[in-house]
Amino acid sequence: MYDSGKIITGLLVFVAIVSFPFVYSRGTNIVKPEPKIDTPVIQQMAVKQCVQPRAFMRAEHMQLLNDWRDSVVRDGNRVYVGFGGKQYNMSLQNTCMHCHSNKKEFCDSCHNFMSVKPYCWDCHIAPKENKS
Amino acid sequence: MSMDRRQFLKITGVSTILGIGAVAGVNGLSRSPVEASQVEPSPDALKAKRWGFVIDMSKFRTDDDFTRVRHACHSIHNVPDIDNPKVEIKWIWKDTYEHTFPGQESKYMAEEMKDKPFMVLCNHCDNPPCVRVCPTKATFKRSDGIVMMDMHRCIGCRFCMAACPFGARSFNFGDPRPFIKEPNPEFPTRTKGVVEKCTFCYERLAKGLNPACVDASQGGIVFGDLEDPKSEVRRLISKHYTIRRKLELGTEPSVYYIIGGNENA
Ligand code: SF4
Numbered sequence: 001m002y003d004s005g006k007i008i009t010g011l012l013v014f015v016a017i018v019s020f021p022f023v024y025s026r027g028t029n030i031v032k033p034e035p036k037i038d039t040p041v042i043q044q045m046a047v048k049q050c051v052q053p054r055a056f057m058r059a060e061h062m063q064l065l066n067d068w069r070d071s072v073v074r075d076g077n078r079v080y081v082g083f084g085g086k087q088y089n090m091s092l093q094n095t096c097m098h099c100h101s102n103k104k105e106f107c108d109s110c111h112n113f114m115s116v117k118p119y120c121w122d123c124h125i126a127p128k129e130n131k132s
Numbered sequence: 133m134s135m136d137r138r139q140f141l142k143i144t145g146v147s148t149i150l151g152i153g154a155v156a157g158v159n160g161l162s163r164s165p166v167e168a169s170q171v172e173p174s175p176d177a178l179k180a181k182r183w184g185f186v187i188d189m190s191k192f193r194t195d196d197d198f199t200r201v202r203h204a205c206h207s208i209h210n211v212p213d214i215d216n217p218k219v220e221i222k223w224i225w226k227d228t229y230e231h232t233f234p235g236q237e238s239k240y241m242a243e244e245m246k247d248k249p250f251m252v253l254c255n256h257c258d259n260p261p262c263v264r265v266c267p268t269k270a271t272f273k274r275s276d277g278i279v280m281m282d283m284h285r286c287i288g289c290r291f292c293m294a295a296c297p298f299g300a301r302s303f304n305f306g307d308p309r310p311f312i313k314e315p316n317p318e319f320p321t322r323t324k325g326v327v328e329k330c331t332f333c334y335e336r337l338a339k340g341l342n343p344a345c346v347d348a349s350q351g352g353i354v355f356g357d358l359e360d361p362k363s364e365v366r367r368l369i370s371k372h373y374t375i376r377r378k379l380e381l382g383t384e385p386s387v388y389y390i391i392g393g394n395e396n397a
């Protein structure tokens with residue numbers, strides 16, 4: 001192989017750079033976010049059930065919200081038949097945030113951790129939260 | 133490695149099939165969670181083939197008649213109150229006869245008509261030029277005739293504002309929130325860089341409620357299905373002399389004005 005010296009050094013440098021973040025953050029204690037669901041409305045629910053099971057909501061809520069938006073704005077269909085056939089008014093402000101009235105401890109805890117910045121709240125009004 | 137033509141074609145063929153299969157497989161896995169059967173229209177929604185308004189100008193006499201209606205609309209829809217005509221936002225407002233019906237003012241017409249203010253709003257045109265020019269389909273016509281905005285899609289190009297011959301659209305040059313005194317927590321605001329206008333209260337129709345301006349107008353604004361010959365709007369249009377704005381442009385407005393002020397109005 002020609003230039004094996006250069007190639008191998010290059011590869012070593014590449015591997016070092018790529019693995020740097022993993023090596024660097026080893027040992028630091030990363031606290032996983034725990035979105036809180038202890039709002040007054042949720043506490044009063046007999047069965048604490050979102051519109052779909054928890055695992056689904058965790059992974060797919062962004063897609064679900066996009067589909068809700070298209071259905072409401074484009075087709076004018078507002079009723080969502082959720083888990084167990086229960087019906088919901090498709091509305092971020094009036095349905096989701098009615099239960100999850102703790103945006104800071106619920107939405108923001110994960111979004112900040114993952115460093116995603118959804119622009120929902122540029123227009124949708126976040127619930128008033130008691131500063132605790 | 134050397135390869136003959138035949139081998140090469142075999143390998144490309146097989147890898148193409150594998151590639152297509154993989155794409156189809158991935159697509160099949162990431163199915164949309166909302167199936168068509170999972171959504172329904174609200175049971176008490178008001179429905180029509182083509183929504184329209186009849187505005188009876190004889191019911192708009194005092195300043196209060198105008199401000200009451202405007203306030204009803206603007207307060208529930210979080211329309212900012214900006215006191216600068218260059219950047220103001222309006223969904224329904226008052227304008228002069230010559231601006232409302234340009235070209236229709238005649239030389240010796242009654243002064244009171246010439247000076248009369250008119251209540252104007254988006255005409256929810258049957259043939260809306262704003263929809264035709266929108267590059268992202270952020271504004272579109274629903275099957276019930278409402279010309280809607282999807283704020284999530286608006287990129288703020290303002291083609292629609294140039295296309296609308298009625299000035300029915302306003303642009304958010306800045307963040308509107310500081311100008312909304314008492315936000316309605318049930319309705320979103322808008323953000324910097326999007327266009328907004330009257331939405332025919334689609335969110336109220338979905339709940340079975342009348343448009344807010346209709347309720348506040350004390351009979352001055354009537355709404356209904358223009359394609360239903362038995363509707364109240366059709367009855368009014370057939371009984372009274374009505375005019376629409378800038379018909380010569382062919383946008384087919386869905387807002388009719390009864391202008392005669394007397395008993396025959
Ligand atoms: S009045 Fe203007 S904004 Fe409204 S539908 Fe007609 S063209 Fe579009």
Ligand code: SF4
Binds near residue numbers: 205206333
């Ligand atoms: S129909 Fe609704 S949005 Fe349109 S002007 Fe009337 S109150 Fe405002």
